[in-house]
Amino acid sequence: MKKRICILYTGGTIGMVPTEKGYAPKKGYFYDRLRAIEDLNEPNMPDWDMIEFEPLLDSSNIAVDQWNQIGRAIRDNYDTYDGFVVLHGTDTMAYTASALSFMLEGLSKPVILTGSQIPLCQLRSDARDNLITSVLIAGQGIVHEVCLYFGGKLLRGNCAVKTSADGLIAFDSPNFHSLAEAGIDIHYNTDAIVPPSKGVSLNLVEFRQTSIGVLKVFPGIQFSLFESIMTESLKGIVLETFGAGNIPSYDDALLPIIKKAFEHGTIVTVCSQCPSGTVKLGAYQTSAALTGAGAVSGYNMTTEAAVAKLYYLFSLDLDRDLIKTKMEENLRGELIK
Structure with a gap:
């Protein structure tokens, strides 16, 4: 047939x-x-x-x-x-x-x-x-x-x-x-x-309208300009970092912002700007503090996949801790550890 x-x-x-x-x-x-x-x-x-x-x-x-x-x-x-x-x-x-x-x-x-x-x-x-x-x-x-x-x-x-x-x-x-x-x-x-x-x-699973953002780190970035968006209404953010998850340490301006977002319930997922390779939080000093601030690793997920995955998990009405856990799990072949 x-x-x-x-x-x-x-x-x-x-x-x-x-x-x-x-x-x-x-x-x-x-x-x-x-x-x-x-x-x-x-x-x-x-x-x-x-x-x-x-x-x-x-x-x-x-x-x-x-x-x-x-x-x-x-x-x-x-x-x-x-x-x-x-x-x-x-x-x-x-x-x-x-x-x-x-x-x-x-x-x-x-x-x-x-x-x-x-x-x-x-x-x-x-x-x-x-x-x-x-x-x-x-x-x-x-x-x-x-x-x-x-x-x-x-x-x-x-x-x-x-x-x-x-x-x-x-x-x-x-x-x-x-x-x-x-x-x-x-x-x-x-x-x-x-x-x-x-x-x-x-x-x-139909997606719900959810406040999700993408922030790309670049040399000279003034993190204070983005602090105003880290409110309780922001549910998830994909942070595109250098290399294996590295961020500039400019007076440690970013970490307090991430901690503030985490306290508001925002899921911060760290991805890499590099097309290939994986995020390894803690491999370098400049990335280790992200975990302590409440961020999760996107490993080698694309930004596109990380954004869609956040929409999906929030649409399931899961609690924040379970969403954080599942962001680091391979659900549909999107994450290759």
């Missing part, structure tokens, strides 16, 4: 058309463009349907409400289809992939995010290959998690980051192997693929 794939078209460059104000999505346009691609209708391809979101969005405008909308579309159609392809803009695709990986508990089918750097309607577009290969991967059913396919590589969704604004190989997974590479054939890295969830039904 042929596999059935659901294509969720949320917007993004892949389906945009030229306008007087630049590229923009056009309602009702993209389905006919897909039907015109002969390869998508070949006998060896899975059958597919498309759900077009309303409104179509540039991915810069995608946030918690849109993550929940995508999650609901997968949940509501989960029993009808063998896999899902989410067409999405590239700017926040890694954030959405991370969010979906946490939202979709008990997932046992492929959910593949993809898009393009050049619209399908343009010459030299990368959209055609990204789309066709994503549909094939979703139909093969070898992966059973949220993934991101782009430029010939299948990446774990919550380990992916966007690395190029204009290159056709726009995403990478600095701390984890690719799950597959597409050349003449699609070669899967079977050792890296997690087994499907068995005996568990899909459960969607």
Whole structure:
């Protein structure tokens, strides 16, 4: 029996058309463009349907409400289809992939995010290959998690980051192997693929609107400028530090702020600005005090994954200590110790 794939078209460059104000999505346009691609209708391809979101969005405008909308579309159609392809803009695709990986508990089918750097309607577009290969991967059913396919590589969704604004190989997974590479054939890295969830039904955890921030440390940073945001309303913050978790010690200005945030109940998660490698709190004197101030290690999580994980854990109504514990645990393959 042929596999059935659901294509969720949320917007993004892949389906945009030229306008007087630049590229923009056009309602009702993209389905006919897909039907015109002969390869998508070949006998060896899975059958597919498309759900077009309303409104179509540039991915810069995608946030918690849109993550929940995508999650609901997968949940509501989960029993009808063998896999899902989410067409999405590239700017926040890694954030959405991370969010979906946490939202979709008990997932046992492929959910593949993809898009393009050049619209399908343009010459030299990368959209055609990204789309066709994503549909094939979703139909093969070898992966059973949220993934991101782009430029010939299948990446774990919550380990992916966007690395190029204009290159056709726009995403990478600095701390984890690719799950597959597409050349003449699609070669899967079977050792890296997690087994499907068995005996568990899909459960969607919708994210709540939660006050979460990201603070990037830089030379000369005046920490006092950020003290005003460390209020009781700030639930979580991702601190992007140097190297393995190091911070400048300028008169120890940061630590009192972190302690204040901790006292207010804020979860401070330390990630690294380095694309690869891991945070090791305490490896250097400049990082040891972060633990004493109440911060937790993000190890080698991407900032995208850390933000999505905070949204997820706060949406579960867990107490602060349990959230701190789970931020340092591997829940969906996002953390490689």
